[in-house]
Amino acid sequence: MIVPYTHVMLLGAIVFLMGMICTLTRRNLMMIIVGLEIMLNAAAIVFVGAGLEFGQIEGQVMALFIVAVAAAEVSVGLAMVVCIYRQTQSLDPQCTEDSRCPAGTEKASEPASGP
């Protein structure tokens, strides 16, 4: 006997909520990816806990696929962040090529034209 099933679900719900808050309130592309990672981790916790509760190994299989999807998501997401940072010199999600960075953000100066 470990703990009631609802406690594992509660842990997953709290961790998912933290990832959600991070994704919704931070204005930094890398912190948004961190929030996504926390949410995927919470989903994996819930799958493993449910697999133990119902005596099925499927939960662990799903958690393994979640890890694989997280790896793919992070590699592409970080490549996009680096690509955006090279173009705008900023990690603010509102700074793109088309829209100017809003006032109050520290935007690094454009690279000076070299000789």
Place this chain on the structure above:
Amino acid sequence: MDMTVYAVFFYIIAALIIVSAGMAITRKHMVHAVLYLVVSFLATALLFYLLGAPLLAVFQVIIYAGAIMVLFLFIVMMIRPAPAGERSLTAGRLAAAFGVCGIYVAAALVLAFMAAPEAGRPMAAAAASPFAFGFYLFDRHWLAVEMVSLLLLVALIGALHLGRAGRRNQSERKEPL
């Protein structure tokens, strides 16, 4: 081994996961955030081991806490962003964000109260051996494994393409200057 020891371990690990995740999402400096996230993922690996998934615990350490977090650290140290350059949200947007979170909490509470009463009893401890897990995975889910391998290949190609596109755009931007 006394069964309550497992429960004590569970609550310690759960507190560790929640505290380190909370520290990770509130840090200003991204290196600190990523390091707290590593602690959170290692604690999750312990939790997987406790819940009877030893192979998954090892994968969590190798892939999540190892590969993914090292990739994060590598990118953070490569682009070295300004630590205090984050714009704060306006009150309306903050209210919208916490409104979405509130809807989620309300839905979770409704589901928790609708749960069957027998969900309150403690779960029996069990563990899937790595042999059984791997056999089941490749016996029943071989197609999904192939699809995941294809997904990882596509992610690799996409990351390579994005890296090259960024460099090309930068050189094009510099050219007219």
